[in-house]
Amino acid sequence: MSKAAVILAAGAGSRFGSPGEKLLALGKGRPLVTYAIAPALEAGLDELVVVSGSIDLRSVVPAEATLLENSDWQLGQATSLRVGLDWCHRQGHDAAVVGLGDLPGLTVEAWKAVATAAGGPIVIATYGGRRGHPVRLDVEIWQSLPLDGDEGARALIARHPELVTEVACSGQPADIDTREDLKRWS
Numbered sequence: 001m002s003k004a005a006v007i008l009a010a011g012a013g014s015r016f017g018s019p020g021e022k023l024l025a026l027g028k029g030r031p032l033v034t035y036a037i038a039p040a041l042e043a044g045l046d047e048l049v050v051v052s053g054s055i056d057l058r059s060v061v062p063a064e065a066t067l068l069e070n071s072d073w074q075l076g077q078a079t080s081l082r083v084g085l086d087w088c089h090r091q092g093h094d095a096a097v098v099g100l101g102d103l104p105g106l107t108v109e110a111w112k113a114v115a116t117a118a119g120g121p122i123v124i125a126t127y128g129g130r131r132g133h134p135v136r137l138d139v140e141i142w143q144s145l146p147l148d149g150d151e152g153a154r155a156l157i158a159r160h161p162e163l164v165t166e167v168a169c170s171g172q173p174a175d176i177d178t179r180e181d182l183k184r185w186s
Helices: 032-042 077-091 108-116 139-144 154-159 179-185
Strands: 003-009 047-052 066-069 095-100 122-127 130-138 164-168
Touching: 003 032, 003 077, 003 108, 032 047, 032 095, 032 108, 047 077, 066 077, 077 095, 077 139, 095 108, 108 122, 108 130, 122 154, 130 139
Parallel strands: 003 047, 003 095, 047 066, 122 164
Antiparallel strands: 095 130, 122 130
16 A cells, blocks of 8 residues: 655645745744654655645755645645645555644654554544544545645544544644744744
């Protein structure tokens, strides 16, 4: 089974400041988005895909990754997910393990655990019993996901809990939405 890691990094981060500023903001000396990309790359899946939109990420996405542009990023996160999944489909991947560009605390172990877990077609990392990222989406449900709006698989998960497998992961991934969140994390 071929699996790609997909980082959604297209949003404007409007609560943070000007469009796209959040993903390139420095935290612990590096751009925030690099903390999301590094463990996904290190997890060693068949491909790493980064979906950008509101800002050019070419300067921070490693050459080993595939960088895609979502020209409809302002229509919501679902459009970025669709860009990533459409690419995965064309490349012949059977699953996409999805993370967000503003979640710097995801670990290599979490990426691997979700990617290799038995079950599916939706596998979700949990932290202390709370669902989070990464989330594995197997090919058979890709067409059931929304085409626009600001959620990815959430509605499908709510309608069909029988499709979900949870995987307990260690750590506490930070969700960076504001400058204050970044300061606390840094």
